Amino acid sequence: MATQDEPSIFADLDDSTVDESEEQVNRWKRNLRLWRETLGEQWRMLTNDLLVKLAMVTMAFFMAVAIFAPFIAPHQPLNRQYETDAELIIADWVDPMFIDSESVYVLGTTAEGFDIFSQLIYGSRAALLVGLLAAVFTAGIGTLVGLTAGYYGGKIDDTLMRIVDFLYGMPLLPTVIILVALLGPSLWNIIFAIIVLQWRSTARVIRSQALSLRERPFVKAAQVAGASDWHIISRHLAPNVLPMSFLYGAFAIAWAILAEAGVSFIGLGDPNRVSWGTMLQSSRAYAALDFGVWWWFVPPGICIGLVVISGFLIGRGYEEITNPELR
Amino acid sequence: MSLNDPVDDETLLEVRDLQKHFKVDEGLISSLLRAMTGSESDYVHAVDGVTFDLKRGETLGLAGESGCGKTTTGMSLVKLHEATDGSIRFRGTDLTDANEEEMVQFRQNAQMIFQDPFESLNPRMTVYDTIAEPLRIHDIRNETARVRRALEFAELQPPDQYFDQYPHELSGGQRQRVAIARALVLDPDFIVADEPVSMLDVSLRAGVLSLMERMTEEFDLSVVYISHDLSLLRHMCDRLAIMYMGKIVEKGPTEDVIEHPQHPYTRSLINAVPVPDPGVGRERVELAGEVGDAIDVPSGCRFHGRCSEYIGDICETEDPPLEAKADFDGSQKVACHLYEPAEGVDSTRVDDVTDTTAPDDSAASAND
Numbered sequence: 001m002a003t004q005d006e007p008s009i010f011a012d013l014d015d016s017t018v019d020e021s022e023e024q025v026n027r028w029k030r031n032l033r034l035w036r037e038t039l040g041e042q043w044r045m046l047t048n049d050l051l052v053k054l055a056m057v058t059m060a061f062f063m064a065v066a067i068f069a070p071f072i073a074p075h076q077p078l079n080r081q082y083e084t085d086a087e088l089i090i091a092d093w094v095d096p097m098f099i100d101s102e103s104v105y106v107l108g109t110t111a112e113g114f115d116i117f118s119q120l121i122y123g124s125r126a127a128l129l130v131g132l133l134a135a136v137f138t139a140g141i142g143t144l145v146g147l148t149a150g151y152y153g154g155k156i157d158d159t160l161m162r163i164v165d166f167l168y169g170m171p172l173l174p175t176v177i178i179l180v181a182l183l184g185p186s187l188w189n190i191i192f193a194i195i196v197l198q199w200r201s202t203a204r205v206i207r208s209q210a211l212s213l214r215e216r217p218f219v220k221a222a223q224v225a226g227a228s229d230w231h232i233i234s235r236h237l238a239p240n241v242l243p244m245s246f247l248y249g250a251f252a253i254a255w256a257i258l259a260e261a262g263v264s265f266i267g268l269g270d271p272n273r274v275s276w277g278t279m280l281q282s283s284r285a286y287a288a289l290d291f292g293v294w295w296w297f298v299p300p301g302i303c304i305g306l307v308v309i310s311g312f313l314i315g316r317g318y319e320e321i322t323n324p325e326l327r
Numbered sequence: 328m329s330l331n332d333p334v335d336d337e338t339l340l341e342v343r344d345l346q347k348h349f350k351v352d353e354g355l356i357s358s359l360l361r362a363m364t365g366s367e368s369d370y371v372h373a374v375d376g377v378t379f380d381l382k383r384g385e386t387l388g389l390a391g392e393s394g395c396g397k398t399t400t401g402m403s404l405v406k407l408h409e410a411t412d413g414s415i416r417f418r419g420t421d422l423t424d425a426n427e428e429e430m431v432q433f434r435q436n437a438q439m440i441f442q443d444p445f446e447s448l449n450p451r452m453t454v455y456d457t458i459a460e461p462l463r464i465h466d467i468r469n470e471t472a473r474v475r476r477a478l479e480f481a482e483l484q485p486p487d488q489y490f491d492q493y494p495h496e497l498s499g500g501q502r503q504r505v506a507i508a509r510a511l512v513l514d515p516d517f518i519v520a521d522e523p524v525s526m527l528d529v530s531l532r533a534g535v536l537s538l539m540e541r542m543t544e545e546f547d548l549s550v551v552y553i554s555h556d557l558s559l560l561r562h563m564c565d566r567l568a569i570m571y572m573g574k575i576v577e578k579g580p581t582e583d584v585i586e587h588p589q590h591p592y593t594r595s596l597i598n599a600v601p602v603p604d605p606g607v608g609r610e611r612v613e614l615a616g617e618v619g620d621a622i623d624v625p626s627g628c629r630f631h632g633r634c635s636e637y638i639g640d641i642c643e644t645e646d647p648p649l650e651a652k653a654d655f656d657g658s659q660k661v662a663c664h665l666y667e668p669a670e671g672v673d674s675t676r677v678d679d680v681t682d683t684t685a686p687d688d689s690a691a692s693a694n695d
Contacts, residue, residue, distance in 0.1 A: 009514075217443060220402075225461035
C-alpha cells in the first residue's frame with residue numbers, strides 16, 4: 001500500500017468501522033445469487049431442447065425407480081420364487097401376466113425362478129450407481145490432473161501426460177475384464193476399473209484448455225497482483241474449464257453403463273447383485289432366445305438403451321451450451 | 328527534467344543490466360545430440376542489457392518495433408518473468424533475491440495494464456469480483472467501498488450498476504477502464520502499461536488516455552508505458568527510451584528524443600510516424616533489410632547491418648555503450664559510434680549498459 005503522506009483516493013476510507021463478519025455474509029450472499037443466476041440460465045438453455053427435456057425426464061424416471069426400488073419391486077431380485085409355500089418346486093419359466101392371466105409375475109420368472117420385473121427394477125440401481133460414480137470420478141480426476149499438468153507444465157506435465165499416454169494404450173473392455181478377474185467380480189471393482197480407464201480423455205482435453213488459459217492476460221494480471229497457484233487454478237482456470245468437465249462427465253455416464261453391461265454380459269458381473277448386464281448374461285446362458293422368452297432379455301436391453309441414449313442427449317445438449325457454434 | 332540533474336526525488340525503480348533470454352525449444356533427439364557433442368543450446372536474447380531509473384511520479388516510455396523486447400522488459404519489471412541476469416531494485420529492495428514478505432509488498436505496489444481488454448478480464452468473473460480480487464489476495468478490508476471508489480475513479484458511473492456485469496456485456500473502452508480500476512484498487516506506486524490503448528477504437532483512446540493521465544497525477548504513480556506509437560508516448564511520457572533488439576539505443580527527455588533524434592534507428596522510427604499534413608516534406612529514411620537474428624546476435628552494434636550511417640569496422644566489432652555524447656545539444660544518451668562521448672563520463676556510471684570500454688576516439692568520427 002502507499003505510504004501515508006501520498007495522495008490517495010482511498011485515504012478517507014475508514015476501514016475500522018467495517019464489520020468483518022457482515023462483509024463475509026454479503027460476499028456469500030452475492031456469490032450464491034450469481035451461482036443461482038448462472039445455473040438458472042444454463043438450465044433454461046438446456047431445457048429449451050425437447051429431446052434434452054425428454055432425456056432428462058427419462059433419466060429422472062430411472063433415478064426415481066432406483067431410489068424407490070424396494071417399494072416398487074414385488075420380490076427380492078435374487079430370491080427364488082416357489083410354486084407353493086412349502087418351497088419344494090421352483091417357479092421357473094413362468095409366463096408373464098399379459099400372456100397367462102393366471103400368473104402373479106408381471107414379467108414372469110427366469111429359469112432360476114427369479115422375478116424378472118423385480119430384477120429389472122433393482123437392475124436400475126447398479127446401472128445408475130456405475131454411471132454416476134464413474135461420471136463424477138472421471139470428470140473429477142480428469143479435471144484435476146488436466147489442470148495441474150496444463151498449469152504447471154514442464155516435468156509435471158510430462159509425467160502426468162505419459163501416464164495418460166500409457167492408459168491410452170489399453171483398450172477399455174479387455175482391461176476391465178482383466179482388472180475384474182484380478183480383483184474379483186464385484187460392482188465396486190467394475191466401477192474402479194472403468195474410472196481408471198476413463199479419466200484419460202478428460203485429462204487430455206482439460207490440459208489443452210489449461211495450457212491456453214494460463215497464457216491469457218487475465219491469468220497474468222492475477223499473477224501480478226500476487227495470486228497463488230492454487231488461487232489461479234481454482235478461480236481462473238477451473239471456472240473456465242468446468243463446462244467441459246461437465247460435458248465429459250455426462251458422456252461418461254453412458255460409456256460406464258455400457259461397459260458395465262458388457263462386462264456383466266461376459267459373466268464377470270457381481271454375482272450378488274442384479275444388473276441389466278447380468279440379466280442379459282443369464283438369459284443367454286439359459287438360451288432364452290431359443291425358447292422365445294423375449295420378456296427376459298428385451299426389457300433390460302431397452303432400459304440400457306434408454307439410459308445410455310438419455311446420457312448422450314443430455315451431454316449433447318450441454319455441449320451446445322459450452323460450444324455455441326454447434327447450435 | 329534532465330537526467331544529469333542531481334536526484335532529489337525518491338528513485339522508485341532501479342533497473343541494472345536487465346537480461347532475459349529464452350531457451351529455444353528443441354526436440355528430444357536434438358537435445359540428446361547436443362548433449363553428446365557438448366555444444367550449448369540456443370537462446371533468444373529478448374532483453375539483453377537494459378538499464379534505467381524511474382523516479383516517483385515519473386513516466387517512462389519504451390518504444391521500438393515488434394519483437395524488440397519491450398513487452399518482455401515490462402513483464403520482467405513486474406516479475407512475470409524471472410530475469411536471466413541483472414537486477415531490479417524497487418525502493419532499494421533487490422527483487423531478484425527478495426524474501427516472501429518483500430515480494431508480497433512488491434506485488435501490492437506494482438501492477439500491470441494489458442494490451443487487449445478482451446483478454447485481460449476473466450470472462451466468467453463479474454466486474455466486482457475482478458476488481459475485488461487483488462484486495463482478497465492481500466486480505467484488505469472494506470472491499471465494497473474500495474471497489475466502488477476505484478470504479479468511480481475509472482469513470483464507470485454509477486459503480487453499483489457495473490458490479491454484476493460480465494466482461495462480454497461491456498464495450499472495449501469500458502473493459503479497459505475496468506482493467507485500470509483493477510490495477511488501481513491496491514493503491515500502487517508503479518504500473519506497467521503495455522500498449523494500453525492499441526486495441527481500442529480511436530474514438531475511445533482519448534478518454535482512456537486522459538484517465539491514465541489523471542491516474543498518474545492523482546496517485547503520484549510511476550508508469551512505464553510500452554508502445555510502438557511514438558505520438559502517444561510523446562503525449563504521455565516524461566522520458567523516452569528507444570529499444571532495438573533487446574537494448575536501449577537512445578534514452579532521454581521525450582522532447583529531446585523526438586525533436587532531435589540522434590541514433591540512426593530513432594531517426595528512422597520517428598520518420599515513419601505519419602504527419603497529418605500533406606504540405607510537410609521531410610527527408611525519407613528507409614530502413615534496409617530485416618531485424619537481425621535474436622538467437623545469433625550480430626556482433627558490435629546490433630543495428631550495423633541496416634544502418635544508413637555505417638562508419639566502418641568499429642560498428643561491427645565494438646558494442647557502443649549507452650552514454651551522454653558531446654556532439655549535440657540534447658541531453659539524451661545514445662548508443663552509437665557516430666558521436667564522441669561527453670567528457671568526464673565515467674564508464675562505471677549508472678546508465679552505462681555494457682562493460683565494453685569506451686570507443687576509441689580516433690575511430691569514431693563526428694558527423695556534424
